Amino acid sequence: AARVREAVGDxxxxxxxxxxxxxxxxxxLFEYLLNEQSVYHCATLADDANMRIWGFGRVENFTWQFAExxxxxxxxxxxxxxxxxxxxxxxxxxxxxxxxxxxxAVHLLDENGQLVSQVDRSLPVVGTSCQALELPLxxxxxxxxxxxxxxxxxxxxxxLTSIAPDNTTSxxxxxxxxxx
Numbered sequence: 495a496a497r498v499r500e501a502v503g504d505x506x507x508x509x510x511x512x513x514x515x516x517x518x519x520x521x522x523l524f525e526y527l528l529n530e531q532s533v534y535h536c537a538t539l540a541d542d543a544n545m546r547i548w549g550f551g552r553v554e555n556f557t558w559q560f561a562e563x564x565x566x567x568x569x570x571x572x573x574x575x576x577x578x579x580x581x582x583x584x585x586x587x588x589x590x591x592x593x594x595x596x597x598x599a600v601h602l603l604d605e606n607g608q609l610v611s612q613v614d615r616s617l618p619v620v621g622t623s624c625q626a627l628e629l630p631l632x633x634x635x636x637x638x639x640x641x642x643x644x645x646x647x648x649x650x651x652x653x654l655t656s657i658a659p660d661n662t663t664s665x666x667x668x669x670x671x672x673x674x
Contacts, residue, residue: 495527498524498527498528498531499527499531502528502531502533504552505552506551506552506569506570507536507549507550507551507552507569507570507582508528508533508549508550508551509547509548509549509550510546510547510548510549510550511545511546511547512545512546512547512548513544513545513546514543514544514545514546515543515544528550529622531552532552532553532554532622533550533551533552533553534550534551534553534584534622534623534624535548535549535550535623535624536549536550536551536569536582536584536624536625536626537549537582537626549582549626550624551569551570551582551584551624552569553567553569553584553585553586553622553623553624555567556584556586557658557659558643558656558657558658558667559656559657560645560654560655560656561591561654561655562657563587563588563590563591564585564586564587564588564591564596564617564645564654565584565585565586565587566583566584566585566598566643566645566656567583567584568581568582568583568584568669568670569582569583569584569624570582571670572641572670572672574631574634574672574674575631576631576634577630577631578628578629578630578631579602579611579628579629579631579641579672580626580627580628580629581600581626581627581628581629581641581669582624582625582626582627583598583600583624583625583627583643584622584623584624585617585618585622585623585624585625586621586622587617587618587619587620587621587623588620589620591617591620593619593620594616595617595647595648595649596616596617596645596646596647596648596654597614597615597616597617597645597646597647597648598614598615598616598617598625598627598643598644598645599612599613599614599643599644599645599646600612600613600614600627600629600641600642600643600669601641601642601643601644601666602629602631602639602640602641602672603639603640603641603642604637604639605637605638605639607640610631610634610639611629611630611631611632612629613627613628613629615627616648617645634674635674636673636674637673637674638671638672638673639671639672639673639674640668640671640672641668641669641670641671641672642666642667642668642669643656643666643667643669644665644666653665653666
């Protein structure tokens with residue numbers, strides 16, 4: 495446990511490589527120790543018989559509160575390359591939120607407010623979690639782009655209202671600006 499705490503330190507993102515051919519009973523304990531430090535599984539780059547590569551992110555503070563029941567935060571800076579924009583979102587979902595009701599939408603808008611790319615996923619289940627999302631990009635020109643977030647009822651399309659740290663409310667908050 496001490497070695498895990500020392501290795502992780504105060505890092506916000508951690509990549510783990512694990513060889514599943516070497517059986518261990520410590521893997522569950524290892525993940526538990528990470529969770530104790532507010533570090534949660536966000537991304538899987540590989541998971542096969544020969545290698546597992548997992549990305550973990552520190553989930554501590556939530557920037558937006560949706561319906562006072564769902565906390566969301568952007569973990570780290572978005573990663574942009576010619577083909578995709580990658581982001582990690584952290585969640586804290588109350589057990590008062592009905593399962594299989596809400597989805598998360600992340601939209602990339604150009605300088606004219608036009609939708610350039612989007613990704614929609616199910617809202618993670620109750621508790622603390624992290625999710626890696628990728629938005630496909632096609633010939634993105636230079637300029638300033640806005641990344642927005644919405645949590646909505648996938649059956650009705652109704653969006654939940656969020657409260658930001660400055661107490662502003664929105665059903666479509668700005669996550670960050672992107673400058674390719």
